[in-house]
Amino acid sequence: MGLQEISVEYVIAVSVRAGLGLLFGIMLGMAGLITAAIVAPGGLFAMPLWLLVTAIAIGCSISGTISYFKPETDWVTFGKTLAIVFAGAMIGAWIGVWWGEVFYPEGVRNERLVAYGDFRSPPNMARIMWSAIGSTATGGFYYAFRAWRFHEV
Numbered sequence: 001m002g003l004q005e006i007s008v009e010y011v012i013a014v015s016v017r018a019g020l021g022l023l024f025g026i027m028l029g030m031a032g033l034i035t036a037a038i039v040a041p042g043g044l045f046a047m048p049l050w051l052l053v054t055a056i057a058i059g060c061s062i063s064g065t066i067s068y069f070k071p072e073t074d075w076v077t078f079g080k081t082l083a084i085v086f087a088g089a090m091i092g093a094w095i096g097v098w099w100g101e102v103f104y105p106e107g108v109r110n111e112r113l114v115a116y117g118d119f120r121s122p123p124n125m126a127r128i129m130w131s132a133i134g135s136t137a138t139g140g141f142y143y144a145f146r147a148w149r150f151h152e153v
Contacts, residue, residue, distance in 0.1 A: 010147045018140045021067030025060040025089075025132030032059025033124065052124075053097060056131045057089035064089065064135030068143040070152065077146070085139040092134020096127035 036055030040047045064085035069078070100123030146152045 010144070013147065014140055014144050017067045017143065018136050021064050021136040021139060022132055024063040024067065025135055026128060028059035028063040029056045029128035029131050030059070032056050033128065035059075049097065053090070053093040053127060053131075056096075056127050057086065057093045057135075060092070060128070060131040060135040061086040061089040063132070064139040067136070068139045073152075081139065081142060084142050085135045088138025089131045089135035092137075093127050093131035095134065096130030097123075099130060100124070100126035 032055040033052065036047060036051060040051060061082065065078075065082050068081060068085070073081075104122040104126065
């Protein structure tokens with residue numbers, strides 16, 4: 001299947017799933033942050049940064065996996081999708097950490113590997129946004145590859 005044989009059906013399927021994945025990724029990333037703040041022993045003020053990033057990535061990877069989920073796929077493909085999406089969410093969340101440090105220095109000045117107090121603070125939103133973008137992008141690339149290679153939509 002060459003580039004000239006890609007139909008509009010594939011493009012629409014990937015685009016709609018990517019839009020929904022990004023939207024729900026932001027919501028579930030916030031849910032992961034709030035859940036980690038409730039479950040963590042010290043709460044949001046004493047949570048280490050790696051735990052914060054992992055909680056955000058878990059929420060966003062759930063969204064990315066659900067948005068590209070197909071009930072008729074086998075468990076091996078589902079596991080690959082989950083692993084790829086989680087890796088993209090983790091990479092995106094760490095990019096969000098660095099993005100937040102560069103563009104919002106007043107929000108992370110006193111952080112020292114501890115999360116900022118408000119989950120709506122600009123550094124935390126940068127982490128959530130980049131994690132949602134990373135999970136949606138990697139899931140979308142894998143879904144587009146499966147659509148191109150195996151004609152799955």
